[in-house]
Amino acid sequence: MRIGLNVGRTTARGVKIEGTEDAIRREMNEVVGVMISEKGEGMRKRAREVREIVLNDMMEGPSSDNMMSLGDVGRSWPFERDSPLQSGRAVML
Secondary structure (H helix, E strand, O other): OOOOOOOOOEOOOOOEOOOOHHHHHHHHHHHHHHHOOHHHHHHHHHHHHHHHHHHHHHHOOHHHHHHHHHHHHHHHOOOOOOOHHHHOOOOOO
């Protein structure tokens, strides 16, 4: 069951957040229905294609070079002493 500020509100796509078990059950049935359909197979196929493109681009090419350059900038940035960024600890905002 959904709780919180969004229950009763309408999303940008016009869907009203109901927050009931029946609403969640309907939503899950719809999602599973799409995923086992031909449309879902097409979505999975496209996701695999995008994955391959991204992996190839990460291994070589401008994206990989740009990410490495960005890492170099980050390592050279003058952080304050004992900064979580300096020590490599993650910072959640």
